[in-house]
Amino acid sequence: MERISIFQIFTLTVFLQIGTTVIFGFASPAGRDAWLAILISTIVGILVVLLHTYLFALNPGLTLVEWFPAQFGRWLGIPLAWLYPLLFLYSMGRIFSDLKALIPSTLLPGTPPWFIVVTILVVIMYCVFSGIEVLARFTEYLLPSLFILLIIELILLFSSGVVNLKNLLPILGKGGGEIWKIVWPTGITQTFGETLTLAMIWPLVKSPEKIRKVTIVATILSGLTIASFSFMEVAVLSEGIVQHTIYPLYLLVKQIAIADFLENLDALVALNMVIFAYIKATIYFFAAVRSIQLLLNINDGRSLIFPLALVTYFWGMSMSRNITEHLYIGIKIFPLYLWMPLVIILPIVLLIVTLIRKKWANWQNKQLQKG
Known part of the structure; x- marks a missing residue:
């Protein structure tokens, strides 16, 4: 059985949470207060992480898709559990859709999108075939x-000399309404709610009792990192440019120019964004393969890798006609109608049922002891 260290799950968490969030700047509609919206999202996101890790503590040794049959029974629990591998595969397809737009626009102009997706998918398949320990060691050294x-x-x-802090003023100039639109539901679900994916990996951690603390620390680090770059984007580019730019971080780094020597570092930051997206997609793919393996009771999940890879390829290539449609679905539709029910509402219901069942079991034990 594969095992990973507590530091490795920390690095996996940071890569998952930052992932593609830094590519498009989901908080850009908040303008100069985008960084503040991200910080508030981080605070609320910690509560979501506490929910997920508490559920793991109540179901020790079980993965996400095993929680539901354990608490709801097989007839209701297994159909609910099947929603999660489908969500993982769809989320992975969205990352491919991100990359097929990002890479031709930055690193490799003119490269066919299908070639980009196939190349990255082959590397992901090899990594998942090799096992989660390989990916964990990779992130351990790379982060x-x-x-x-x-x-x-x-x-x-x-x-x-391109930073102008006056671009950040006035803080809360438009009130808190625009910030809250970013925080709920996109800011919470797109970045921190996705941490639930790691519940497919948590049982493999050598020190499971430390998972809650480490995941919260990783969440704080991820939130501060995303907020820092959002802060710099507004301070350097101004509110108007950030709100109308598809890749604000890429444009931000293009502004670096020191003594006509250090320039054109945009390709480097684009490569960083691709690495974060690749690792996030690999985590999703591993979670999907492992969850389906458990649900179908298959001894070796490697036989699922190729057929599931085909599903994600066609999903990623066909889910949106252009980048505008892709962003609209990713920011307005996906968090509200998919992430919100599956990473917040359903886990809350599961928590309530789990607590009731545990109290009922404790009461029955006391009655038996009295008898």
């Missing part, structure tokens, strides 16, 4: 390097 690079990028932006 510190990427964060050092991100810090260097922030320092270079300040050194370039």
Whole structure:
């Protein structure tokens, strides 16, 4: 049985939460207060993470798709559990749709989208075939390097003299309404609600009792990272440009220019975004394969990799006709009608049922002891 360390689950959590969130800047509609909306989303997101980790503590040793049959019974629990691998595959397809728009626009202009998706999918398939330990070791070594690079990028932006803090004023100039529209439901579900995906991996962690603390720390780090770059995007580019730019982080790094020597670092940040998206997609794919393996009671989930890869390929290539439609679905439709019911509402119902069943079991035990 594969096992991963507590630091490895920390790095996987950070990669999952940051993922594609930094690519499009979901909080851009909040304008100069986008960074504040992200910080508030982080605070509320911690509550969602507490919900997920508490459910894991109440169902020790069980994965996400095993919680529902355990608490609702097989006839209701298994159909509900099947919703999650479908969600994982659809989310992975959305990441492919992100990448097929991002890479030709930044790193490889003119490259056919199908070639980009197939190339990344092959690497993901190989990684999942090799096992979660391989991905965990990869993120363990990669995350510190990427964060050092991100810090260097922030320092270079300040050194370039392009930061104008007046672009951030007035704070809350439009009131809290625009911020709340970002926080609920997109800010909570798109970044922090997705942490529920890791419930397919948590039983493999060597020190499961530390998962809650480590996941909360990872959530804080992810939120601060996303908020920091959102802060810099507004301070450098101004509110108007951020609100009308598809890739604000990419445009932000293009502003770095020091002594006509350090310039054109945009390709580097685009590569960073691709790496975050790749790891997030791999986590989704592993979660989908493992959940279907458990639901079908298959000994080796590797036989599922190729057919599920075909599903995600066709899903990713056909789910939207253009980037505008893709963003509209991802920000307005997907969080409200898919993520909200599956990562917040259904887990809350599951928590209530679990607590009731445990109290009932404790009461019965006391009655038996009295008898």
